[in-house]
Amino acid sequence: MRTAASDLELVRPDSLEEALCALAADPALRPIAGATDLFVEANAGALRGRRFLDLWPLRELARIEANGDMLSIGALATFARIARAELVRARLPLLAEAARQIGGLQIQNRATLGGNIANASPAADSLPVLMVAEAAVVLQSARGERRLPIASFISGYRQTALADGEIIAAIEIPLLPEGAQRFRKVGARAAQAISKVVMAALVGPVPRVAVGSVAPVPLRLRRTEAVLAAGGSLAEARQALQEEISPIDDLRSTAAYRLRVAQNLLESFFAGG
Amino acid sequence: MSEERGFSRRKFLQGVGAGALAAGAMPDLARGAEAPEDAPDLAGPGPVPVTLDVNGVRTTIEVEPRVTLLDALRSRLDITGAKKVCDHGACGACTVLLDGRPVYACSMLAIAAQGKKIETVESLAPGGELNAVQQAFVAHDGLQCGFCTSGFVLASEALLRQNPRPSHEEVLEALSGNLCRCGSYQGIKKASGAAPGGG
């Protein structure tokens, strides 16, 4: 049954500095932005926390900009804006593609990239993309700023390396090496689906592959990449992938399906490549 | 009832100026006490005044911060065109326009909708005369039971304002955040493709 959220408190800062101070004062505050995942939790009776920090008004965290070779996407950039942004479409089309497939337009208008990362769902569609892009998460707190590679930021099943007092401020994405960017989300239906398998890849001289929904966390498949980079066969790459992932049976699919489809996706991306 | 009622918009921090702060320098805080002007607002858990601009009318209501925009519209303002179906952002029946863009009213807090222009289905035919999208839904029988209809009408309205001549694929994608169990998708698609853009 749903959570009775009657005692919810909301801190509403006017600036980033205010937000960071508030968080420093009370690390139990839970930052929220578009809040789309929050209501899913509440409805499922799994609402975490009762005191929230509303970051949405901090528009300085919503910028999408390029600093030289670095694409910087503010944590509060919504998927609707990411899907439309020329900068993203030009530099990281697979992120624009992923953004377009996350929920319906109503979700895309509220859900943010930062929120998707913070929620750290193994099925989060943006995470394999960011892993392939070797993005860094820019974290800010009253203590200052630090950067973590996305792969180490996601530290476990629905867990992140976010320290007390920290928020996700932005995501920095370096220029990708040469290659074709591929993304595919496989869900129960054509829209508004939670991924059964989601894969992003860079198909080029230095292959990169990341996959979601096949392990407690989204995975960058380093050994599979090594097999591909060394000119291994697709059969060998499929085998390497199988050894790297640990899919399970759940409400939405089976372990056998996830394995096979992840292998097929890999093959479809890299066949002839 | 919460005894904290009355602290409707108290300040969260006291004695903490904005600016560089070392972690160790954070003073102990007593919540609810007076705070300087540049500290953030703390809302809740008791009711707080929330001013909503709905269909061109600004109304201030007292709601607890937990209250969703959907509940505020339906229960507090008696604006019931947006419907509660899944209550977790998966069906679109609660769609409203927020500064012209479709959002799920069930999945945002009322307090977060302050300062935004909120449009519900009721705004489209204020004098009773159906707007172009509504007319197209009736003409193409883009509805059956009607419970998802206001959501679809608003999703279509938002699409056509931005893109008066959408392609078939654009229509399908713009409406894919809404569910119709009666399966009136053919009529809905026709209506959304046929209505002159801009409503």
Place this chain on the structure above:
Amino acid sequence: MYSVGHSEERKDGVAKVRGTARYVDDMTFPGMLHARTIRSTIACGEVLAVRHALEEQGFTVVTARDIPGENVIALIADDQPCLADGVVRHAEEPLLIVAHPQRAALWQARVDVEYHARAPLLDAERSSTIFKEVQIDKGDPGRGFAAADVVVEGEYRTSWQEQLYIEPNGVIAVPENGGVTIHGSLQCPYYVHAALCRVLGLAGGKVRVVQAVTGGGFGGKEEYPSMIAAHAALAALKSGRPVKLVYDRMEDMAATTKRHPAVVRHRTGVTWDGRITAMDIDVLMDAGAYTTLSPVVISRGALHATGPYRCDHVHVRGRAVMTNTPPNGAFRGFGAPQTEFAAEAHMDRIAERLAIDPLTLRERNAWRPGDTTATGQTLGADCSALDVLCEAALRTDFQGKWRRNRGSGRGIGLSLFFHGAGFTGAGEERLASRAALELTAFGARIHVSSTELGQGAHTVLPQIVAETLRVPYEYIEIAPVDTAGVPDSGPTVASRTSMIVGGILQRCAEEMRDRLGSLSPEEYLELHGPLVITKEYERPPGSVWDEEHYRGDAYGTYTFGCNVVELEVDPVTYEARPRRLTAVLDFGKALNPALAKGQIEGGSVQGLGYALLEEVVHKEGRMANNQLANYAIPTTLDVPPLDVVILETPYRHGPFGAKGLVEAPIDGPAPAVINALRNAGYDLRSLPATPEKIMEARCGST
């Protein structure tokens, strides 16, 4: 024609697009409380103790001990309690009703229930408690099998399907005049009325049921509103205040009825030239914990189990058995989608065995006028099985595509189906439905208990009256559905409203027209005063039914349909993507072609969901994916172009030739999908055809 055959705009359209239509949850009453149902968390066992301190917290609490009448939801077997009293037979069974002025407080209500849990029975095939068994016998199957060159056997399985009416269940009970008035989202006001009288121990005049604008039903608001209304009424009578009880979506999905899962086994004798000589069919349906409507569902399922095919020697056995899940119940199609899925999937396997194409096999065996059904019913001139089949095949180049596709990953599949309109057997006579027509200054006002659910009843019934009176459609009104003001026209189920209730209204209107003569309505009223004509259902002449032996005219007539589904299987993800669905339906007369098309499209979309997407995941007798995010129904992007063709072979006892429509369209898509998958190279015999199953079924590559 004045109105019939025209695509009149639906009378409920404008209010719905404006957002001004008032559904139950849009209504409030002064002093109203909000209620919530406290439910069992185990699937089977006894309640040892219930502990709470809710009264002290301002809640009204209703238990079985507060029931003034009988603790039963009256329907067929009267075995389902209104509130469980000590014994729990399924998860989510109602134990208590709690009510509070603040809706938000409901989620804070804490009730501790101590149980003695028992192992639930969850496998229908192991159940020995039979709620209903039916047998249909025709000819001598032994002789039929002896005459066969080949015997083809097969087992086919279907699973639950959630109705998922977009508006959750809900009612408001208002204490009034020493009794109670219900405003509710419901299909069958008089079912609710009868059930309330029993539970509350009140005379009929003390109970009033008013239908609010209803956001879809599809059968799902046939039985349960009786229980929900009873719960709200008990709380209203105990508190003396209006009580709103609106289900939360997750609760509605977990606690209320679904389409019955079924296991259907076929054994069919055929000759090498493709004639069916014998059919032996066994149908097992999982009814869940209580009888509800299962006896009628299994009956309809059995009566549709042969498919629309000639066969002289038939044995059908159907059983609905008990398990410890929430009861399964009415859902558009009502047993027929399960058995027709099996029949049609089986037909393609027979064709495969005989090495003939699916179209030819069906052409050889499809019913013609004058043929007899399994119950010995002789089909009339309106039997158009062959017509819909040929039209669909021609339109889609079925045979050509079927040959070219084989094993290619692309598939085309066909299903031929039929659906009996109205209640089964003597059901309509027992119902003895009544409808009334009142003369107004301009035209007439219809008084029926038939409900508008989005299917267009309140548009099409006025069209029938307008046509008969020869006045414009706009001159015909329809009275609010309120048991205090309208006669009992029977429930709004079984595709019966246009054909049966429309037929009664047509007779009312004919008499009104005769009475008026050359007078205008205004003149008549002035001269003779008010005129209300009430009529009752009359059995078509010559129709007979033997309930004991299941012989005779099982239904007044049948609607026929043929679906062709074209799809592609994604070789990477095993997703079957429908590319086109063609639906050819003959239901006698399209009284309103636009609305009829909407019903065919809507049924087809639900059928595609049943075929490909919709899967209820159960864990220990409880639905585990009871969220809209995890139970996938089709979105705009999941529905292919739908090509709808309406044929009109009139039924002589239907108004303007019309037969039942709204259920038939859901019978065909699932088998057409399964057969298309077979054509594409995938052998599946169960629903839904999820990518996971398609992967397993992948021929020759695993």
